[in-house]
Amino acid sequence: MNRTIELIKTIYEIKQLEDFDEPQIALAGRSNVGKSSLVNRLAGRKKLAKISSKPGKTRSLNYYRVNPDGYFLVDLPGYGYAKCSKTERDKWAKLIEAYISGNARLKAVAVLLDCRLSPQKIDLELTSYLGSLGIPIIPVLTKADKPKQRDRARLQNQWQDILQQDRAPVLFSSKTGMGESKLWEILTEYAAS
Numbered sequence: 001m002n003r004t005i006e007l008i009k010t011i012y013e014i015k016q017l018e019d020f021d022e023p024q025i026a027l028a029g030r031s032n033v034g035k036s037s038l039v040n041r042l043a044g045r046k047k048l049a050k051i052s053s054k055p056g057k058t059r060s061l062n063y064y065r066v067n068p069d070g071y072f073l074v075d076l077p078g079y080g081y082a083k084c085s086k087t088e089r090d091k092w093a094k095l096i097e098a099y100i101s102g103n104a105r106l107k108a109v110a111v112l113l114d115c116r117l118s119p120q121k122i123d124l125e126l127t128s129y130l131g132s133l134g135i136p137i138i139p140v141l142t143k144a145d146k147p148k149q150r151d152r153a154r155l156q157n158q159w160q161d162i163l164q165q166d167r168a169p170v171l172f173s174s175k176t177g178m179g180e181s182k183l184w185e186i187l188t189e190y191a192a193s
């Protein structure tokens with residue numbers, strides 16, 4: 001299917017959160033995990049979401065509509081960037097929490113994890129938080145073009161064990177397109193659930 005992704009709204013503060021009627025799937029991950037690159041890959045456009053070489057730059061929450069399906073992908077602010085103030089980190093955490101907790105239209109959260117890094121505490125905190133709210137997670141292992149072919153399946157199994165999911169995490173590369181059709185399939189399934 002020929003899909004397009006369109007930026008509908010960008011917000012910076014809790015009071016700007018809006019109740020949309022459409023189903024939503026959020027994208028979450030640590031700063032620099034490759035979230036903007038993934039949005040651009042799915043959009044088939046290089047510059048829809050800003051990619052920065054400096055981590056910690058994206059502070060906004062972005063609503064993208066997937067056409068013609070009609071659901072939203074909601075890009076949450078990247079978390080866990082060490083070099084910003086605690087006040088600022090708390091502000092992001094509160095925004096993410098406000099978005100997630102009161103949202104009846106949220107079908108799942110795609111949690112992006114850098115496949116080369118060992119599990120980080122903050123990622124596991126997010127996945128258990130989502131689990132406690134009964135929100136399904138879609139684990140996506142980013143930058144999967146980087147490990148050698150023979151290491152990929154091992155990393156995938158390792159992450160599946162850690163996250164205790166029925167389904168294997170998606171190996172994804174914005175660079176090569178690996179995992180793109182698989183991810184679309186899963187997003188479509190959850191959006192319709």
Ligand SMILES: Nc1nc2c(ncn2[C@@H]2O[C@H](COP(=O)(O)OP(=O)(O)O)[C@@H](O)[C@H]2O)c(=O)[nH]1
Pocket residue numbers: 029030031032033034035036037038050051052053055056058078142143144145146172173174175176
């Ligand atoms: N090799 C490789 N690099 C990637 C991939 N995705 C993102 N990157 C690089 O990782 C850095 C952070 O990417 P970005 O999308 O801005 O991450 P964000 O902070 O999570 O939005 C940039 O230098 C990207 O070029 C990928 O699939 N493969």
Ligand SMILES: [Mg+2]
Pocket residue numbers: 035036037050051052058078
């Ligand atoms: Mg980004």
